[in-house]
Amino acid sequence: MLTGALIAIIFGVVIVLILLISAIKVLKEYERGVIFRFGRLRGARGPGIIIIIPFVDKMIKVDLRTVTMDVPPQDIITRDNVPVKVNAVVYFRVMDPAKSIVKIEKYILATSQIAQTTLRSILGQAELDDLLSRREKINKELQKIIDEQTDPWGVKVSNVEIKDVELPQSIQRAFAKQAEAERERRAKIISAEGEFQASEKLANAAEVLSKFPASIQLRFLQTLKEIATEQNSTIVFPVPIDLVNAFIENMGKKSQ
Numbered sequence: 001m002l003t004g005a006l007i008a009i010i011f012g013v014v015i016v017l018i019l020l021i022s023a024i025k026v027l028k029e030y031e032r033g034v035i036f037r038f039g040r041l042r043g044a045r046g047p048g049i050i051i052i053i054p055f056v057d058k059m060i061k062v063d064l065r066t067v068t069m070d071v072p073p074q075d076i077i078t079r080d081n082v083p084v085k086v087n088a089v090v091y092f093r094v095m096d097p098a099k100s101i102v103k104i105e106k107y108i109l110a111t112s113q114i115a116q117t118t119l120r121s122i123l124g125q126a127e128l129d130d131l132l133s134r135r136e137k138i139n140k141e142l143q144k145i146i147d148e149q150t151d152p153w154g155v156k157v158s159n160v161e162i163k164d165v166e167l168p169q170s171i172q173r174a175f176a177k178q179a180e181a182e183r184e185r186r187a188k189i190i191s192a193e194g195e196f197q198a199s200e201k202l203a204n205a206a207e208v209l210s211k212f213p214a215s216i217q218l219r220f221l222q223t224l225k226e227i228a229t230e231q232n233s234t235i236v237f238p239v240p241i242d243l244v245n246a247f248i249e250n251m252g253k254k255s256q
Contacts, residue, residue, distance in 0.1 A: 022054045032097040033059040044097040062097035066158065067108065071115045073166070074123075082128045085166040090115045090146065096154025104153040114149050115160070118142060135162055 027033050027046035035042040036058045044062070052059055073087040092111055094100045100107045122142055123131060131138065139160050147157040 019054050023051050025050050025052060025059060027061070030063060030065045032062045032064060034062060034097050034101045035059055041098060041102060060101055062094055062100055064094050064097070066091055066093040069108070069112055069115070071112070071119060073164075074116060074120050076120055076123045078123065078128045078131060079125055080127045083168060084123075084128070084131070086119065086123055086131075086162060087164055088115070088119055088142070088160060088162045090157060091159040092150065092155055092157040094154055095156045099152070099154030107150075107153050107155055110153065111146075111150055111155060111157070115142075115146055118146050118149070131162075131165060138162065 025033060026049055029047045032044045032046045033050055034044050035052060037053070037056055042057070050059075069090045069092070071088040071090060073085045075083065076086055077083050090111065094107070104110050119142065122138065122145065126134075126138060139162060142160040142162075143157055146160060150157055
């Protein structure tokens, strides 16, 4: 008789312990517990220790940390009829745990689907040049539109970033040719500017030399010196006729 009573007491203690364990929940700082009592929403609780009524209350944990979600590559045709493949990344977090459970079945999956459809819709209205050069503006537009659609679920989209834009091979070759032509154009402009500056300097030098004829002879001799030092060669240069006439006249005077 005592043995049966002891077993009953032990069994009762175990049941109580099980009920206590199931009634006490511990939530981390970034977690919230959405409580349902007989199927009716009672609100969100946490963090810390919370107590629920076993078999009466049901708790669903919700993570409040920012979720980094990759949007798979989407095949898009831009407004100027260029087929591209674009992928992106979306940063979002739950702001209202109750709404994220009650208003939508799976908020992460729903946010992913909204991001994909919005990405195709917005980028399909943009031209290729805008997609490549005005990416920051498009990111803000995507963030705004996706956030407006997820707001009723208690989900806040903080940022959307386009990661990669994959272009067809033909478009890549066209861009390469365009870049090469642009480099050649810039090289020709720089060369022309150099020739123009050199001609200005030569014109200034010619003007200075014209004012001082003797400097032309000095420059001529200096050039001959530079040529002689560079390589062994025979140099034939004209002698001014005035110098030859003066020499002939001087020899004539001496012979008389």
